[in-house]
Amino acid sequence: MTDLTDATAREDDGVVDAPAHFHPGWALVLICSAQLMVVLDSTIANIALPYIQTDLDISQANLSWIVTGYALAFGGLLLLGGRLGDLYGRRRIFMAGVAIFAIASALGGLAENEAMLLGSRGLQGLGAALASPTALALITTTFPAGPLRNRAFSVFAAMSGLGAAVGLVLGGWLTGLDPSWGWRLTFLINVPIGLAAAFFAPRLLPDTDHHAGQLDLPGAVLATGGLLALVFGITRTGNTDSSGQTYGWSDPVALSAIIAGVVLLAVFVLVERRVEHPLLPLRILASRSRGVAFAAMMITPAAMFAMFFFLSQYVQHVMGYSPLRTGFAFLPFAVGMVTGATVSSKLISRIDPRFISGTGTLLAGFALLMFSRLDIDDSAQSILGHLASGSPIGDSVNYWTQIAPFIVIMSLGMGLTFVPMTLVAVHGVRAEDSGIGSGVLNTMQQVGGALGLAVLSTIAAHYTTERAGELVASVRDAAGATAGGTPPAGLQETIGFAAFAHGSTTAFLTGAFMIWTASLIVWSLLSVKHEELAGGEAPAGVHA
Incomplete structure (x- = not known):
């Protein structure tokens, strides 16, 4: 951290007011703490969902909106949040974002009904959309x-990756304190962090000038509406209805929302070409290198969050882990992420980002x-044997040899990818556009995550349903049941977990190719050279 204190706030980069005792190292701690809080909230409530459902009497169909509502508001408002920071001062918008996030978290932790909880999650998404791009x-x-x-x-990227893993650990631990109220702590833990960030922001962060121009209201409406519709439609395809069936890509509501989102965003681009002060200056998209970074940062988080989604359920349902043990199972991700981010930050001054990120994505x-390749014995005899003994269907899977090493490799790859791609994405962006540039990067990550998870969820659901039908038939034959008989409840659950194992491994394979x-x-x-990043030179076409 002391290495960072030599940096100074620079007027030519848009910084016009630094605190009297400005220490960039402490400023980075504050920024990364807020980013950790924002990312952590994407996963911290996942393990607590069954307890929230019981306590607030939320239907299975609406349960997914606890996660989706946050992602929807976050992804839909990111461009607006980034541009507000450019126009009205990034420190001011950052403070507003973390304060809104803290207040929304308090409302969620004190929620007495479904509407109050879902409303708080949307408000959290708004706070995150204001804080995250301005932090970057x-x-x-x-x-x-x-x-x-x-x-x-590298520190910022590590915090972004750590948030998901830390969220699972905290979610499991806090929920385990008491199933009846522990889930509330998964929200309330954000309150002191958010309020502290808002309090220390004017004391630790340099302010930026309020650039000339006005908010592009037509562009804001079109971009926000388009992104909200797109994220909603994509996410709905992977959600389930009241009967537990996945909506899928043929759902008319999902298709209508996706089409509406695409149309609105197309109109948005046309509007941005004509207005004097656009919400999204199209020059930001003019660089090929930046376009590559945006594409990579859209696809890789999609695969990463899908890994968290499916693997966290796999170790609980298939391997029989408790919520807390599930959270700790992902701690190696934190180690690998920090290591990968640290290594990439040192290599980027000597090696072109293509080689670092290219290696990271391969890993x-x-x-x-x-x-x-996680394999379980899902034969009829095995299923009946596990049901009789009460042991999990996946007790043959060894965490230390079959899961932990590859969690580390995955996180190392993410650390090697995120730092160079983030540097390329924001490199050469004009000072007055840095907020919206960061907003585009964050939007790519959120939309990519929603799209990737929806695609992989649909694939997993298809193969899970198909495998479940095969297993029910084979178990009935092995047990000598009649063709029209219904397996007992315990057997249905065991078959369901075995089928999920098949569906999730298929999703992992698809994610690998993604x-x-x-x-x-x-x-x-990607053609940008490491000398350009080190020297501050803009690659050709960046300022176009």
Whole structure:
């Protein structure tokens, strides 16, 4: 951290007011703490969902909205949040974002009914959409291009990746304290962090000038509406209805929302070409290198969050882990993420980002491939035997040899990918556009995560349902049941877990090819050199 204190706030980067005792190292701690809080909230409530459902009497169909509502507001409002920071000061918008997030978290923790909880999750998404892009922009304007900024981004990227893993650990521990009220702590834990961030922001963060221009209201409405519709439609395809069936890509509501989102975003692009002060200056998208970074940062988080989603359920349902043990199972991810981010920040001054991120995506894809090879004995005799003994169907899977090593490899790959791609994405962006540039990057991650999870959920649901039908038939034959008989409840659950194991491994294999697609894009199209990132030079076309 002391290495970062040599940086100074620079007027030419849009910084016009730094606190009297400005220490960039402490500023980075504050920014990364807020980012950790925002990302952590994407997963911290996942393990607590069954307890929330029981306590607030939420239907199975509406339960997914606890996660979806946050992602919807977060992803839909990111462009607006980034531009507000550019126009009205990033420190001011950052403070507003973390304060709103803290208040929304308090409302969620004190929720007495479904409507209050879902409303608080949407409000949390708004706070996150204001805080996250301005946090990234504050790093860009606080640290000069070169080793200092590289190290700052490595810490920021590590916090972004750590949030998901830490969220699972905290969610499992807090929920385990008391199933009847422990879930409330998964929300309330954000309150002191958010309020502290808002309090210390004017004391630790440099302010940025309020750039000339006005808010592009037509663009804001079109972009926000388009992103909300797109994220909603994509997410709905992976959600389940009241009967437990996945809506899928043929659902008319999902299709209508996706089409509406695409149309609104197309109109948005047309409007942005004509207005004097656009919400999204199209020059930000003019660089091929930045386009590659945006594409890579859209695909790789999709695969990463899908890994968390399916693997966390796999170790609970198939291997029989408790919520707390499930959270701790992901701690190796934190170690690998920090290591990968640290290594990449040191290498980026000597090696072109294509080689670092290209290697990272290859490693992450390999980890997903190995997760797809998790194998259980789901024969009829095995299912009946596990039902009789009460042991989990996946008790033959060894965590330390079949899961933990590949969690580490996955996280190393993510650390190697995120830091260089983030640097490329924000490199060369004008000071007055750094907020919206960061907003585009965050939007790509959120929309990519929603799209990837929806696609993989649909694939997993299809193969799970197909396998469940096969297993029911084979178990009936083995047990000598009549063709029209219904297996007992305990047997249905065991068959369901065995079928889920098959569906999730298929999703892992698909995810591996998704991330290898990102790797192909990086290896073949990314041409920016490490000297450009170290020296602050803009690649050709960046300022177009």
